[in-house]
Structure formats: structure tokens, C-alpha cells
Amino acid sequence: MKSREQEYKEIFIAEALEYFDALNRLISELEKRPQDDQVLAEIFRMLHNLKANAKAIGYLQISDVSHKLETAFGLIRNKELSFSDEVVGVLFDGIDLLGELIKSIDSERQVEVDPVLIRNLDIIVDSLSDSTVELAKVQKFSTSRNLTLSDLIYIQVKKLDHLMNLVGELIIDRDRILSLSRELDSDELKTVGSHLYRITEDLQYSVMDARLVSIGTLFNKFPRVVRDIATAEKKEIDLELSGQDIQIDRNILQIMTDSLLHLVRNAITHGIEKPEQRVRADKPKAGLLQLSARSDRESVVITLTDDGKGIDIGKVKNAAVAQQLVPADVAENLPDSEVYSFLFEPGFSLAKEVTEFSGRGVGLDVVKNAIDSIGGRIRIESEKGKGTSFILQLPTSIAVKGALLFEIDSIFYAIPLIHTDSVVALDKDELHEVGEVLVADIKGETVTVVYLDELLNVEESQMRLGDKTRLKGQVQNIIIVSYNNRKLGLIVDKLYRQQDIVVKPLSKPLDSIDLYGGVTLLGTGKVCLVLDVPAITRYFVNRR
Amino acid sequence: MKRILIVDDSFYMRTMLKNMLTDAGYEIVGEAPNGQTALELAKETNPDLITLDVILPDNTGLDVLKGIKAEQPDMKIVIVSAVGQEVIVNEALEYGALSYIVKPFSEEKVLEVVKKALDE
Numbered sequence: 001m002k003s004r005e006q007e008y009k010e011i012f013i014a015e016a017l018e019y020f021d022a023l024n025r026l027i028s029e030l031e032k033r034p035q036d037d038q039v040l041a042e043i044f045r046m047l048h049n050l051k052a053n054a055k056a057i058g059y060l061q062i063s064d065v066s067h068k069l070e071t072a073f074g075l076i077r078n079k080e081l082s083f084s085d086e087v088v089g090v091l092f093d094g095i096d097l098l099g100e101l102i103k104s105i106d107s108e109r110q111v112e113v114d115p116v117l118i119r120n121l122d123i124i125v126d127s128l129s130d131s132t133v134e135l136a137k138v139q140k141f142s143t144s145r146n147l148t149l150s151d152l153i154y155i156q157v158k159k160l161d162h163l164m165n166l167v168g169e170l171i172i173d174r175d176r177i178l179s180l181s182r183e184l185d186s187d188e189l190k191t192v193g194s195h196l197y198r199i200t201e202d203l204q205y206s207v208m209d210a211r212l213v214s215i216g217t218l219f220n221k222f223p224r225v226v227r228d229i230a231t232a233e234k235k236e237i238d239l240e241l242s243g244q245d246i247q248i249d250r251n252i253l254q255i256m257t258d259s260l261l262h263l264v265r266n267a268i269t270h271g272i273e274k275p276e277q278r279v280r281a282d283k284p285k286a287g288l289l290q291l292s293a294r295s296d297r298e299s300v301v302i303t304l305t306d307d308g309k310g311i312d313i314g315k316v317k318n319a320a321v322a323q324q325l326v327p328a329d330v331a332e333n334l335p336d337s338e339v340y341s342f343l344f345e346p347g348f349s350l351a352k353e354v355t356e357f358s359g360r361g362v363g364l365d366v367v368k369n370a371i372d373s374i375g376g377r378i379r380i381e382s383e384k385g386k387g388t389s390f391i392l393q394l395p396t397s398i399a400v401k402g403a404l405l406f407e408i409d410s411i412f413y414a415i416p417l418i419h420t421d422s423v424v425a426l427d428k429d430e431l432h433e434v435g436e437v438l439v440a441d442i443k444g445e446t447v448t449v450v451y452l453d454e455l456l457n458v459e460e461s462q463m464r465l466g467d468k469t470r471l472k473g474q475v476q477n478i479i480i481v482s483y484n485n486r487k488l489g490l491i492v493d494k495l496y497r498q499q500d501i502v503v504k505p506l507s508k509p510l511d512s513i514d515l516y517g518g519v520t521l522l523g524t525g526k527v528c529l530v531l532d533v534p535a536i537t538r539y540f541v542n543r544r
Numbered sequence: 545m546k547r548i549l550i551v552d553d554s555f556y557m558r559t560m561l562k563n564m565l566t567d568a569g570y571e572i573v574g575e576a577p578n579g580q581t582a583l584e585l586a587k588e589t590n591p592d593l594i595t596l597d598v599i600l601p602d603n604t605g606l607d608v609l610k611g612i613k614a615e616q617p618d619m620k621i622v623i624v625s626a627v628g629q630e631v632i633v634n635e636a637l638e639y640g641a642l643s644y645i646v647k648p649f650s651e652e653k654v655l656e657v658v659k660k661a662l663d664e
Contacts, residue, residue, distance in 0.1 A: 004563065011556050045599050049554040052626050056560065056648035154555070224567045 004220060009105070012057050014154070016102045019046040023095050027088075034076075034083040044073050050098070061113065062101045068121040069094045081124060090120045157250060160211050167204050168400065168502035174200045175523030208249070208397045215293045215300070216244030218253055222264060222291060229268045236275050236286035237268060243293030248300045249397045252374050256302070256394065259367040263304050263390050264289070266363075271308035271388050281385065283307065299376075299418065300396055305389040311382040313339050323348060335445075337485040340380040344368040344484055368484070372534050374398060375418055379485055393418070401503055403530065404479065405496035405522075408453050412528040413492075414501055414520060419533035421480040421487065423495060428474050436466045437540070440489060442480060448540055449478060449489035455536075456515070483537040490536075503530050514539070546662055547573045549589055551582040551608065552597040552624060557647070561595060561624075564651045565658065579603035579611075586612045586619065593620040593662055596641070598632045606636060613640050622661050624649075 026043045030036060047070040054063035072091060075081035097117060104111045174196050181189035219241050230237040272278075272287030279285055290305040317331045320342040326334070342348055346365040371378050375395050382388040395401065395418060402417040424442060431438045431449055438449040454463060454470050464470060471491070478489040503518040510516075517532035548570050552558045558575045566572055573589040576582035579602045586594060594612065598605035605623070612619050623636045623644035633644050642661040645654055 008556070008560070011559055015554060015556050042601070045553065045601060048599055048626060049557070052647040053554055053556045056557075221567055225569070228569065 179523035212247040246293040267306040271306040302392040307387040310384040341485040406492040407494040549591040579608045
């Protein structure tokens with residue numbers, strides 16, 4: 001795990017080496033133009049920063065030598081010390097010593113500081129003598145100079161974003177070439193194509209890898225946050241972190257930051273009880289909050305668990321009925337997972353629970369939207385009296401998504417894999433007409449099934465989604481998608497394969513079409529629309 | 545959430561300040577490594593408070609201070625300086641800086657000064 005100390009150290013070294021290189025350049029310039037105030041100011045500024053940074057991180061030798069050099073250059077600037085050959089020699093030696101000290105931070109080697117050099121610097125700095133004749137000759141540290149560059153560079157995230165976009169374009173062209181090589185049946189092209197495939201794949205993962213950061217960079221902020229909220233709420237909280245070294249795309253982590261903060265605040269404010277209530281309930285006085293991360297194939301799962309009072313499922317049902325999200329008779333028989341989903345509805349709140357802060361639930365729709373925007377999933381597990389878990393499944397990378405390709409009316413479509421649960425083939429007789437939709441019993445669960453051809457290609461006034469006679473053929477291929485704990489079956493003509501796709505957002509005016517989340521190009525050069533599962537599911541949940 | 549702009553030419557210093565302040569629940573609206581960027585970001589982000597290093601590559605921190613105060617007279621500015629710059633710090637306080645932090649600083653000191661300046 002990259003601790004904050006390690007991060008500080010790396011930044012310090014990288015910046016110090018930059019200063020060291022710049023100092024060497026500047027002092028050479030100064031040798032030519034000793035009166036150049038601007039150069040002097042630059043040197044002064046860098047030594048000053050080096051001193052302050054070294055002192056802050058605790059490299060006292062570096063701050064000490066920087067301080068001496070800074071003082072010396074200050075004297076030169078104030079014309080109290082002449083920039084004579086002897087002085088220049090000592091200053092160069094001093095800067096070399098700085099370089100040695102900076103480079104030794106990351107190596108086992110100890111730099112032996114030559115006392116004569118320090119004495120020389122002191123002579124200059126303290127004006128121990130009017131003449132600088134006293135300056136003893138100091139053995140140079142390295143007569144044959146080695147040029148070294150830092151192993152670490154800093155790069156703006158937007159440059160990495162650009163690189164990722166280019167990789168996306170490249171993947172589209174690669175797939176096109178692979179497809180052409182098959183069409184033309186050219187062995188030579190196929191060989192080149194398969195080589196190109198391996199390289200672009202390698203490139204894609206390298207760029208994705210360069211964007212990864214440890215989840216610890218976010219998790220490690222929470223001990224302080226939790227302490228502050230707990231103090232304000234007069235609660236006792238033990239926070240347990242795990243999985244800090246799991247890696248995730250920097251932008252995804254950025255988008256999740258506010259959501260996680262929100263969930264943690266909620267858990268402390270509304271989940272975990274006051275110490276006296278906990279003691280009465282036979283629980284330890286201090287509440288336990290666990291924040292963990294783990295890798296799960298292509299995604300990262302972040303779980304936030306509290307051992308608080310849990311969610312009262314009856315109250316959620318009542319509130320959902322009161323807010324007309326669901327009829328009372330339907331609510332009665334809903335599985336728990338679907339009931340918890342109401343908490344993510346915009347504006348949903350457990351009215352009786354509203355405190356001066358907010359009822360649990362308020363703001364959860366914001367969390368949900370953030371997770372939707374990066375193509376992730378969230379669900380709740382809770383047991384009354386025992387506690388609540390929020391489970392967030394997030395993609396490790398934004399740009400490239402695993403998707404399932406299928407065909408309707410000879411047109412290609414894709415669904416991101418993160419939303420697909422399973423694929424089933426059902427006989428037409430197993431589908432039942434219920435009101436305006438079709439339903440089927442899938443693994444013991446009643447699932448709404450939608451004939452996509454009807455939904456996508458028939459005008460709204462003619463659309464009859466609950467009419468079985470519209471279906472083609474006897475056996476129906478159905479993709480079961482899941483969003484916010486609600487399952488939906490989508491009938492497609494033909495299933496193809498899984499494939500990594502690069503989703504491009506739809507541009508105006510097409511971006512106002514709710515059913516599509518974006519578009520991609522297939523190897524064949526054909527355009528393929530990517531279905532927006534959250535939007536489609538919401539559409540049908542509202543109808544029911 | 546109070547919004548803060550950090551002005552310092554050292555990436556290391558900016559990182560330390562940013563971490564300390566975000567951990568304490570402040571929002572960092574920008575980081576400026578030089579005077580020009582500082583003036584632009586001050587106008588663009590209109591933060592609740594600015595931490596201002598007094599030695600910057602293009603102008604001195606004092607010029608930046610005056611520049612910001614000329615446009616945004618009520619802007620809260622805290623000076624970040626090192627030992628030996630007392631003269632500049634005093635001048636900065638005269639020109640309307642609220643307070644100062646001396647490098648190397650402790651987290652407690654930074655938070656104390658920032659909180660006090662924001663409460664003023």
C-alpha cells in the first residue's frame with residue numbers, strides 16, 4: 001500500500017531533483033551574468049522551497065545545506081558577498097552535495113558530508129573572514145558526473161483521458177481491420193491483425209493501469225472524517241478499513257468520493273445508535289463501521305457496513321405506499337431487495353424519521369445517480385437491529401466496457417455486462433399477458449418481459465407490449481437485466497457474443513433519447529446502439 | 545463547505561496543505577503555482593479563503609496580495625512564509641492579510657489559523 005508518507009517522500013524527491021537540475025542551470029548562468037537579479041531570485045526561491053520542504057518532511061541535512069546556500073545567495077544578492085571564483089567553487093560544491101543528499105534518500109547509501117565543505121560554506125555565510133582566501137580546496141564528490149533523471153513524472157489526468165480516448169478509437173479501427181481480414185480471407189492481413197490485436201490490448205491495459213490509484217488514497221481520509229462526524233453526533237464509532245491497496249481508475253474514485261462520504265455520514269447519523277441505546281440493546285457501546293474494498297473480476301466492490309439499528313422494512317413499505325410509488329397490495333409481497341430500492345427514488349424519505357439533518361434515504365438518489373453515471377451498481381442488505389450494508393459494484397475503468405451484443409430486426413445493439421444478470425430461452429407459452437406487459441416466472445421470480453422490437457421499432461400509438469401475438473417464433477431469447485434490484489427481461493431476435501466496446505456518448509440532438517446510453521462502432525463498421533438499462537428499467541417500473 | 549484556494553510554487557507544499565485542509569473538511573477549489581494563476585483563480589473561483597506563499601516565481605506574494613485585494617477587497621488571505629521573512633509578513637499584514645503560517649507548519653497550526661481567519 002502506498003501510504004501518505006510514501007507519497008510525500010516521492011513528491012519531495014521528484015520536486016527536489018527538479019530544483020537541483022534547475023539550480024545547476026541557473027548557477028551556470030549566474031557565472032556568466034553575476035548581476036542578473038532575476039536569476040538570483042530564482043535560485044533564492046528554489047533553495048528556499050527546498051529548505052522548507054526538507055524541514056517539513058524531516059530531512060534535516062538537506063534543509064541545513066539549503067539554508068546555508070540560501071544565506072550565501074542572499075548575501076550575493078545584497079552585494080555583501082562577491083561572486084568570485086572561490087565562492088562560485090564552494091557554491092557549486094554545495095549544490096552538488098544537495099544533489100547527493102537528495103539522491104541518497106531512496107538508496108541505502110549514506111552520504112558522508114565533507115566537513116571541509118561545510119566549513120567553507122560557513123566561512124562564506126558567516127563572513128568569518130573578509131577575504132575568501134581561506135577557502136580550502138575540497139575534493140569533488142564525483143569527478144566523472146553521472147546524469148540522472150527522476151524515475152517519477154507527474155502527469156495531468158486530462159492527458160491520460162486523452163490517451164484513453166485515442167486507445168478507444170484505435171480499438172474500433174483494430175476491430176474493423178480484423179473483420180476485413182476475415183472478409184478478404186487474407187492470411188497476411190490476419191497475421192498482422194492478430195499482432196495488432198495483442199498490441200492494442202496490451203496498450204489498453206497499460207493506459208488503464210497508468211490511471212489506477214489505490215483506494216487507500218480515499219479510504220485513508222475517513223478516520224478523520226468519521227471521528228469528526230461521530231464527535232458532532234455524540235456517538236462512539238470504531239472504523240475498520242480493509243482493501244486499501246485495491247486499485248481503481250482515478251476518475252471513478254473521484255466521482256465516488258462524495259457518495260461514499262454521504263453514505264458514511266448517513267451510517268453514523270442514522271444507522272448507528274447512541275451509546276446508551278446500544279448498551280440497552282446489548283450491543284457494544286461503540287458502533288462498528290467497516291469500509292472495505294475487494295476486486296471482483298472486472299469490477300471493484302466497496303462495502304460499507306454498520307452494526308446499527310438496521311432498516312425497518314415495514315416503514316419503508318408504508319412510506320413507499322404513502323408516496324404512491326407502489327400500490328399497498330403489491331408492496332406487501334415485494335422481496336426485501338426491491339423494497340430497499342425505494343430508498344434510491346428521488347425525494348423518497350421516511351417521513352417520521354426526518355431529523356434536523358435528514359431522514360435516511362434523502363440524498364440516496366444522488367448517490368445512485370453518481371453510480372449510474374459510471375455504470376456501476378449499488379444494493380442494500382439490512383437486518384433490523386443488526387445493521388446495514390451498502391454494496392457498491394464499480395467498474396475499474398470507464399472507457400472500455402464489457403458488453404453483450406445482440407440483434408433486433410437486423411440491427412446490432414449492446415448492453416453493458418454490469419447490468420446483465422443472465423440469458424434464458426423461454427417458450428412463448430411460458431410468457432403471460434398481464435395488463436400492458438408480459439411477465440414470466442424466471443427462477444421463481446416474476447419478471448416483467450419486454451419485446452424490444454416492439455418497444456424500439458413500433459410507434460407509440462401502435463405499441464402493444466402486452467400482446468403475445470406480436471412475438472416472432474416459438475422460442476424467445478431473453479436477456480435478464482437488473483437495475484436497482486429490479487429485474488427486467490428483454491426479448492431479442494438473436495444473441496451474439498460478449499465483447500469489449502468503447503462507448504461514445506450520443507451527441508445532440510440524439511442525446512435526448514432516453515433509451516440509449518451511447519453508441520459504438522463494430523468491427524464490421526456497423527453502428528451499434530448501447531441500451532441504457534437504468535432508463536429502460538425506470539420506464540417499466542413506472543408503468544407497473 | 546468552505547472553499548479554499550492554495551497558492552504556493554512548491555508542489556510538495558501544495559500537496560501537504562491540500563491534504564491537511566481536505567481532511568479537515570474544506571474544499572480546495574484550486575491550486576496556483578505562480579502569481580498570474582493565483583490572480584486568475586482568485587477571480588474565477590472566488591474562494592472563502594486563500595493561502596498565499598510569499599515567494600513566487602513571477603511576482604512576489606505581496607504583489608499578488610495587492611492585486612487580489614484591489615479586485616476583491618473582502619477576500620480572506622492567510623500568508624504562508626518561512627522563518628526569516630518577518631519583514632514581508634508584516635508588510636502583508638498591513639496590506640490586509642489576516643494572519644500567517646510559518647513553514648514548516650504543523651497540521652494543528654494550519655487548521656487553527658485557517659479556522660480563525662474564516663470565523664472572522
